[in-house]
Amino acid sequence: MTEKQPTYTEAMQRLEAIVSTLERGGMGLDETLKLYEEGAELLRLCKTELTTAEGRLNELQLDEIESELQAEEQ
């Protein structure tokens, strides 16, 4: 896992690695627990990511949004 919060793609890749490692088996209790917790955390992260993609639908004319942005700047 990278130090900062992983992207969705990174999280999915890491999840794939964790799940395959666990599925291969032969792990100690400690390691199993560690991997499971990491996997659960990544899943939570991905789900949050999906909900943050939902939001406002703006549909504005060029002039409107330009003046909106200008107003915000002042």
Added chain:
Amino acid sequence: MTGRGEVTTGPLPIGQFVQLVKQSVTRDPLFKNQALRGEVTQWKQYPSGHTYFSLRDQDGQMRAVIWKGRCVIDPSIKEGSEVVILASLDLYIRRGEIQLNVERIEPVSVLGELEKAKRLLVEQLKKEGEFDRPRQVIPTIPKHIAIITGAGSAALSDMQRLIENRWPGLRRTVIGVLVQGPRATEEIVRGLAVARRLSQPSVAEKRGEPPVDVVIVGRGGGSPEDLWAFNLEPVARSIIASPVPVVSAVGHESDVLVSDLVADLRASTPSDAIERVVPVLPELHYFLDEFEERLSVAARRQFRENMQRLRTLHARLRVAPMAGLNRAKTKLLSLSSRMKVSANQSVGIQKTRLAQFEASLAAIHPQRVLERGDSMTQTADGSVLSSVEGLESGQEIILQFADGSADAEIKETHSKEGEK
């Protein structure tokens, strides 16, 4: 069938019918010497001297033929050329197909100029390495899409509908701009500037939404002139300068514009852009659920395996003290017997060695030497002589044999060195 005023008694042979249609078509003044404008496609000049092509625009098309020698054909006319023709409608009886008999054909020179400008721009951008520059990656989960296109256009409603099908409620900002006409270039550039502003975290924060992380710029199909803004340098430069990935989604599949060449991703149509940018939410949920299932199944199995291992270890641990003691006892016994054997062996070896030593010692005793037939020479005081050195004439010596001794006197000495 009943013809117009013509009484028929049965089904009309098709050939006759086609003839009738041809008469009707060629007689109509509306279809004679009509000036028509469109794009040339399927342009083919045959060795016979006839030229066949289709004239089309976004709303329709028709086959056309220029009979050999009918008119002068500008050599710049080719596939994709915008032309104006003077033509009359005709019907090719053998096939029953309507076609245009062309009397004159002229390229639309404005478009020629535009094409030339486009070519030059493409060459320039290529020289600057803009086509080889690394492209930005479209985010897997777009958190805020900016769509720059014609407000109220069919392309926009197609895109909106498609987004709602794939991911209802996905965050997006539509920036409505003019996509054709003299102001299109300027508006598209300004639209891209707005998207750039919205991609800045500080601006996004003020607006209470995530920064724009992907931009779709485009429009539906149209004539080459309608799409032309997307072939112009200001639009190309704005796309290149975008800090977030830009998807170019202009016209139909066959239209390749400069914006397509410089964008981070080229979509063949606006709908294609949505399909390439917007994931299908239920699919994402499905993947996550699957991972969740696999994770918990695998982890549970690991726990079970570990528990099983623990139980086995526990059982072994319980019988371990007794087993250990017995093992120790056996080991001790075996050790002590091995020790005895090795001690005995060791004494035996020492004895043998001693006997060998005595034997070799005996072999080199002086008496044994004499017994082998040698004699020993001593001075009168008994010291053994081993050299001629120091002996003088007249000196008394004693010769020792195995069975006795003899006194003798040196007559003369000869040193081996002297002989040399």
